Amino acid sequence: GENVEQHPSTLSVQEGDSAVIKCTYSDSASNYFPWYKQELGKRPQLIIDIRSNVGEKKDQRIAVTLNKTAKHFSLHITETQPEDSAVYFCAASGYNFNKFYFGSGTKLNVKP
Amino acid sequence: SAVISQKPSRDICQRGTSLTIQCQVDSQVTMMFWYRQQPGQSLTLIATANQGSEATYESGFVIDKFPISRPNLTFSTLTVSNMSPEDSSIYLCSVGDPDRANYGYTFGSGTRLTVV
Numbered sequence: 001g002e003n004v005e006q007h008p009s010t011l012s013v014q015e016g017d018s019a020v021i022k023c024t025y026s027d028s029a030s031n032y033f034p035w036y037k038q039e040l041g042k043r044p045q046l047i048i049d050i051r052s053n054v055g056e057k058k059d060q061r062i063a064v065t066l067n068k069t070a071k072h073f074s075l076h077i078t079e080t081q082p083e084d085s086a087v088y089f090c091a092a093s094g095y096n097f098n099k100f101y102f103g104s105g106t107k108l109n110v111k112p
Numbered sequence: 113s114a115v116i117s118q119k120p121s122r123d124i125c126q127r128g129t130s131l132t133i134q135c136q137v138d139s140q141v142t143m144m145f146w147y148r149q150q151p152g153q154s155l156t157l158i159a160t161a162n163q164g165s166e167a168t169y170e171s172g173f174v175i176d177k178f179p180i181s182r183p184n185l186t187f188s189t190l191t192v193s194n195m196s197p198e199d200s201s202i203y204l205c206s207v208g209d210p211d212r213a214n215y216g217y218t219f220g221s222g223t224r225l226t227v228v
Contacts, residue, residue, distance in 0.1 A: 045219075
């Protein structure tokens with residue numbers, strides 16, 4: 001099955017700085033890559049996703065980049081705010097979106 | 113995205129008993145999955161719930177321990193059987209539909225299970 005690795009496990013930034021979280025995947029057939037934000041005690045919430053035919057996608061302060069050749073994708077958060085503090089998970093889909101494998105998570109702490 | 117109702121939200125159960133968790137979606141969805149998330153950990157896929165047929169289980173999970181039903185495109189149940197304290201975890205259903213243009217795989221609110 002797919003193996004998704006995520007780094008770093010924890011990330012601490014000053015408010016207003018940028019944060020970058022990186023993931024690699026093993027299955028070259030994976031074709032959909034969502035990112036989830038999970039606040040303490042809550043369900044994971046989809047914040048952005050990218051398909052394999054796109055190299056970059058942006059939504060306000062959040063962007064995701066994908067390098068299919070290298071099999072890695074990254075989440076970029078600009079102008080971080082304290083409310084961005086949470087655990088972020090990357091995921092990769094199997095063929096035909098039939099399942100998702102998650103990275104180990106990154107705990108982001110934005111210091112005011 | 114779909115609205116998911118998952119229940120119960122939490123339960124405390126005696127070892128050796130079973131608990132059935134329900135996941136109800138407000139619209140028909142192609143894909144339904146069940147995940148387990150232990151405290152401070154990532155999400156581990158238990159199985160894909162297939163409508164009208166047996167679920168597809170991931171390595172390390174078996175039907176006798178985690179029987180799953182999916183009688184239609186809006187409902188699924190996960191049973192945790194013959195529970196032990198090691199089964200204490202949060203169980204989440206997730207749904208999505210890759211055929212829709214702007215789909216997103218969303219999660220239920222989770223069931224926090226404690227086995228004593």
